[in-house]
Structure formats: structure tokens, C-alpha cells
Amino acid sequence: MIRRKPVPAVSRTTAGGFGLVLTAVTVLLVVPLFRFDGALREGDIAPATFEAARDAQFESAALTRAARDEAAAAVEGVALPVDSAIRDQQAERLDRYLSQVRAITARTDLTAQQKIDQVGELSSPRPVASSGRFALQELSAASFDAFQQQSVNALTVLMSAPIRPELLSTAIDDYLAQPANAPASTVELTAMREVLRAFVIANFQVDVTATEAKRAAAIAAVQPVVRTIARGQVIVTEGQPITLQDIEALQATGVVDDGIDVYGVAGGAIMAAGFGVLLGAYAYLFQPFQAPARRRMAVVTLGIGAVLLGTRIMLPILTPDTGGHFYAFALPVGAAAMIAASFADLSFAALVAVVIGLFAAFVGGTAPEIAGTSYVGSLQSLELGMAYAAGGLAGAAVLHRADRLSRYALSAVAVALATGAVMAVFWLVGAQRANVELAWIALAATLNGAGAALLAVGVFIMLSMVFGVTTRLQLLELAQSEHPLLRRLQDEAPGTYHHSMLVGALAERAAAQVGADALVVRVGAYYHDIGKLMMPGYYIENMLDGSPSPHEELPPNESAAIIRAHVTNGIDLARRYRLPSVVRDFIPQHHGTRLVTYFYRRATQEGIAAQLADYRYAGPRPQTKEAAIVMLADSCEAIVRARNDDGAPTIDQLIDGVLAERLSEGQLDECDITMRELQAVAASFKSTLRAVYHPRVQYPAPTSDEIAALARGETPLPTARQ
Numbered sequence: 001m002i003r004r005k006p007v008p009a010v011s012r013t014t015a016g017g018f019g020l021v022l023t024a025v026t027v028l029l030v031v032p033l034f035r036f037d038g039a040l041r042e043g044d045i046a047p048a049t050f051e052a053a054r055d056a057q058f059e060s061a062a063l064t065r066a067a068r069d070e071a072a073a074a075v076e077g078v079a080l081p082v083d084s085a086i087r088d089q090q091a092e093r094l095d096r097y098l099s100q101v102r103a104i105t106a107r108t109d110l111t112a113q114q115k116i117d118q119v120g121e122l123s124s125p126r127p128v129a130s131s132g133r134f135a136l137q138e139l140s141a142a143s144f145d146a147f148q149q150q151s152v153n154a155l156t157v158l159m160s161a162p163i164r165p166e167l168l169s170t171a172i173d174d175y176l177a178q179p180a181n182a183p184a185s186t187v188e189l190t191a192m193r194e195v196l197r198a199f200v201i202a203n204f205q206v207d208v209t210a211t212e213a214k215r216a217a218a219i220a221a222v223q224p225v226v227r228t229i230a231r232g233q234v235i236v237t238e239g240q241p242i243t244l245q246d247i248e249a250l251q252a253t254g255v256v257d258d259g260i261d262v263y264g265v266a267g268g269a270i271m272a273a274g275f276g277v278l279l280g281a282y283a284y285l286f287q288p289f290q291a292p293a294r295r296r297m298a299v300v301t302l303g304i305g306a307v308l309l310g311t312r313i314m315l316p317i318l319t320p321d322t323g324g325h326f327y328a329f330a331l332p333v334g335a336a337a338m339i340a341a342s343f344a345d346l347s348f349a350a351l352v353a354v355v356i357g358l359f360a361a362f363v364g365g366t367a368p369e370i371a372g373t374s375y376v377g378s379l380q381s382l383e384l385g386m387a388y389a390a391g392g393l394a395g396a397a398v399l400h401r402a403d404r405l406s407r408y409a410l411s412a413v414a415v416a417l418a419t420g421a422v423m424a425v426f427w428l429v430g431a432q433r434a435n436v437e438l439a440w441i442a443l444a445a446t447l448n449g450a451g452a453a454l455l456a457v458g459v460f461i462m463l464s465m466v467f468g469v470t471t472r473l474q475l476l477e478l479a480q481s482e483h484p485l486l487r488r489l490q491d492e493a494p495g496t497y498h499h500s501m502l503v504g505a506l507a508e509r510a511a512a513q514v515g516a517d518a519l520v521v522r523v524g525a526y527y528h529d530i531g532k533l534m535m536p537g538y539y540i541e542n543m544l545d546g547s548p549s550p551h552e553e554l555p556p557n558e559s560a561a562i563i564r565a566h567v568t569n570g571i572d573l574a575r576r577y578r579l580p581s582v583v584r585d586f587i588p589q590h591h592g593t594r595l596v597t598y599f600y601r602r603a604t605q606e607g608i609a610a611q612l613a614d615y616r617y618a619g620p621r622p623q624t625k626e627a628a629i630v631m632l633a634d635s636c637e638a639i640v641r642a643r644n645d646d647g648a649p650t651i652d653q654l655i656d657g658v659l660a661e662r663l664s665e666g667q668l669d670e671c672d673i674t675m676r677e678l679q680a681v682a683a684s685f686k687s688t689l690r691a692v693y694h695p696r697v698q699y700p701a702p703t704s705d706e707i708a709a710l711a712r713g714e715t716p717l718p719t720a721r722q
Helices: 012-030 061-074 084-105 112-120 130-138 141-158 165-177 186-199 208-221 244-252 262-286 293-318 335-343 346-366 380-399 406-429 436-467 472-478 484-492 494-514 518-527 556-576 597-605 625-641 651-665 675-692 704-711
Strands: 056-059 226-229 234-236
Touching: 012 262, 012 293, 012 346, 056 244, 061 208, 061 244, 084 112, 084 130, 084 141, 084 186, 112 130, 130 186, 141 165, 141 186, 165 186, 226 244, 234 244, 262 346, 293 335, 293 346, 293 436, 335 346, 335 380, 335 436, 346 380, 380 406, 380 436, 406 436, 472 518, 484 494, 484 518, 494 518, 494 625, 494 675, 518 625, 556 597, 625 651, 625 675, 651 675
Parallel strands: none
Antiparallel strands: 056 226
């Protein structure tokens, strides 16, 4: 017998595409195309003390800009010529005001206070202070005319020159401080000062063109500021704010680099390529994805990409953690491994947990623009990578083949405990410890676990629907007896229903023995014969004892066509009821390409020229280990149930015969089941079927006493069953 090698679920092309996509997704996260992209800003706190990496002499744009700004600020605005009309208007107003004051103070029918009050009611640009009004009232009539003329002249002189608003009082005081301008008496000096303060207004207007030209000349006169820094010189001290001058010095001395970092690009590209090649090669060599493999791989790729993108965005914000708050450890990086565990084998999820944990730590180390500023302490990068990996491993272990949503809550606890344990270990070995940090560790671990579980369950539910990937939760729903198709089987084809339930129990136990997916096997067995719903009375398990078979009146080829039709009818029903492909595939594969043996042999016995194609199922043969187990369970249950105890072979002989026949027919050539696993399956079948179809005790005929008791209407004593 030539055994064909099974077609792998993940081909070389698919695995290569998977690795290439992962490389493309991750390369943009770790390749530093522009090292200094503005992330380092003025005012940031230096997480460490930085020294110059090399000698440097350079023009400081920041210091030159500051010097030129200072020179420009020192240039006073150039004034436009004074508007004489405003000056003359104010002089006229002052002269009119003083004439009114003289009229009031000359009255003899008013008291001194009344004169002061009426002067206060006169209109003026600004109110005249009370000291000024008192002094005006004290002036004699003989001296008032001279005072009035002197005040108007003083206002005219003051407003003949530009006066800034903030210099009004100073200009008046400076004018009156000159002996030639000061009045003869203190009373007149007080009165004049207050009157001028009320009537002199600012008349300074900037000549914008002249002022800008003067400032431009001042800026041009400032020479560039040159800084000289020696190698090893401290540029910025830990904990101090970073200035623009510090950023310039860090760039000039090689601590940070402008433009493309060729070495950084090469290192990041190698890391991303290694990441993609490792996961792609593992997917091909160990086949961790079940069909539909491409869709499952697409979901895992999106999960990994989303987690790493979030890590790349958040780590530069959350690090360095100089306050000991462990914000970076709250990122749900373990969700990538948990998503992988939901759609692939546990071994692949474990690999993803380790690789993603280390890769996330690498992302954090390459994200900042200053080497060494992302982490505080030499062990923080190792601690972060180990914490992420431990959380992912714990979450993946809990979620592998999860069959209920409560497992996601349990996974949150597992991730939190694993992450917190790693953080606690590093806290214990740390040089500086504070008890309050334990509370922050607990908070970060809890947020990590909760976030990872929420992200994993969201991806599990949403993306599985988008990509059409069948989840274990969907399979559990299909296994419920209330499903419409199973309910129809119970009502319309009860024999087929009970046969399917028994095949499911038989196959599920055997699948568990050989490491196959027992849930997929059970659900596939439940639905493998749903096509018999179309003509249930034509199948032996649904015929009543003693009733004539409808096939007795049909030619063998028509009977064979009806029997074979339950496969095509089953596929149509499965599509109509939207059964997933992983379940639908059991319908054609549980018969493979076998003959409808009974009717083929009957046709031969009747001398009918029978064509094999008219009696053979279309197939395909079982493509998976699970489909092979259901095929064998279906045949073994049917042949054992149909046996005649009188001189019939034993159950063990029947099962061995079925397996030998399927092997000789080549029905198991296209799946990955091994001979060792077939032996384990056969042993499981024998154990289960012996328990189901064990011999029954033959009870003796009722005694005469029992018959007499029944005739009298008495209930005979119950007999012990053996």
C-alpha cells in the first residue's frame, strides 16, 4: 500500500507569507529611520547624567537666538513726530479749566470747602487730586493769572516731546524739578503738578518702520555664539530640566544623532526579520494551526501587530519610570500569546509569549532618542521582558482550548499573578527598595491581567466572526441538543440521532486518547449523518422492527443513490444552517470514497452489470485525524450494533476487521493518523462498545406462584436483577 503524505494545513507559501507579514509589521516599530524626531523636548527631565561622547566646537543656535532676542528687546521704539493739534487742544482745555477755577475761587459768597467742592465738579481728562484742588483754592487772585499762564506753557512744553504712557508722571516731575520751571511757592508747585497730571496725556506713537530697522541692525550686530565642549564634560545632570542648549550639545557631541541611523536601521531590520522567520518557520515545521489555517494565522497576525503597535506608542510615554510606579508593566503585552492560544496550539502560543515579551522590551529600548533613557537601571529591560513573557505564558496556558468565557476571567488572574511574581523578584534583588512600590507592583500586575484578558476576549469574539474562524465556544453551542438540526434529528430520524450521539461519545473518548481535538470530533460526529433527514425512512436505523424495507422494491443502483445522497443532502443542510466548515467537512469525509457495499454486492448477486462509480461515495477521504476517528467510530458502531450474537465474531474481532479494511482500502492515506494512534483508537472503541453492548441475563419463565398472584390482582415480590 502506497501511503500519500498528508497535505499540511500550513504550506510553505502560507508560512512564508505569514513570516513576511510579521516582518513588515514589526520592522516599522523598531527601525529608527529618524532618531531625533522631536520626542526630546525642552523641559523634559533628564533621567540620567549625560556626558559628552566626543569633543565638539559648534555655533549654538539657541544661545545665538537668545542673544539676538535680547539685543532686539533692548531697542526702544522710534517715535513718530508729535501731533501739535492734540497738544494745542489740551492746552486750550487746561486754560479754560483754570479760568473756571479762577471764577469760583474769586467768589466771596462761598466758603473754602464749597469752593473746593465746586472745583471738583469741573470737567477734566482725569480728576484733579484733592491736594491740587485745595492748592488752587489757596492761590490769591493777584497770582492766579501768572499761574494760569505758566501752567499752560508747561503743558505745551511737555507735550511738544513724545511721552510714553508709563512715563507721564516721571516727565512732569522731571520738568518741575528744573529750577527755571518750578513755581515760586510750594502751594503753586502742588497745584501745577496735579493740574498737569490731570491734563497732560501720552502722545507717543511708534514709528514701526524705523523701529524694525533699528532692531534689525541690532540683531545683525550680534555675532554667533560658539560653544566648546570637551569629551566627558557633563551636559545635563540627572533630574534637571533639559534646555534647548542641552539638546544642541547632546547632538553635537554624539549623544543623540540627527538623520538616519544606519546601524540602528540594520539592527532593527535584523530583529524584525528574525521575528518573522522564527514564527513563520515554526508554523510550517510544527503545523500549530488547524484549518482554516490562513484565517487563523490572519487573526494571530492582527493580534500580534496590535499589541506591538500599542507597546511602541505607550512605552516612550511611560518610560523612564523614575518614580517607581511601574506604569510600563501594566501594558497587556501577554494578550498576543493569549490570542495565539485561542487560535493555535499551546506550543506556538508559548513561543509567541517569549518572543513578544523580549521583542516588546527591545522596542522600548530602541524607541527613545537618547540611548539608555528608556529604562531606569540596568535590569529594567530584562525585568520588563521577563514580566511580559511570564504573563503571556500564564495566560496562554489557561486559555488553551478554553470552552467557556469564565476561563478568560481566570486568565486575567493568572497573568496578574505571573507578572506580579516576576516584578516582586526583581524588587527583592533591587539595590533600592521602598515598601510603597509593592502597592504599585500589585496595581500594575492587576491592570496587565485585566487588560490582557479583555483584549484577548475582544479579539477572540470579534475577529473570529470577521474571519470566519470557528471557536470552541461556537462548537459548544453546536453540541447542545437544542440546536435546530439536532432537534430535527430527534423528531424526524430518532434512530439516526441516537446513532450519532453514540458515535460522538465513542469518537470523543478515542480522540482524547491520541491527542486529537475531542470537542471537534464530538460535534462532527453529531452532524455527520444530518443528510438522512431528507429521507429518514430509507435508512435501517430508522426502520421499525418487522416493517418491510422500502429498498426491497427498488433496484440496487437506485437504493445506492439514495444512500449516497445523504452526503450531498447533508452538505446542503449544513450550508443552509450555516454550520462551520470544520464541522461540515465531517459529512463527506466520514464515508471517504468507500463503496455502498451492501447494494453493490446485491447487484452483483442479481447478475446486474454494476459500475463501481455508481456505488462509490464521492469523498474526499478523511483529511484530518479527527475525521478518520469519526469514520472508524461510525463503521464500528454500526457493525457491532448489527451483529448477531449467535456465533458472531466478538466485538474485538469486528473492530479489528473494520480498521484492517479501512487501511486496505486506503481510506486513511490522506490524514496524519499513525499506526500507534490507530491501535489506541481501536482499544478505546473496544472498551466503550463492550460496555454498551454487553450480554444481558436471560431470565427464567415466571413460576406458577407468580402467575397465580397476578391472576388474583396481587403484585409479586420483585426479583433481584443480576
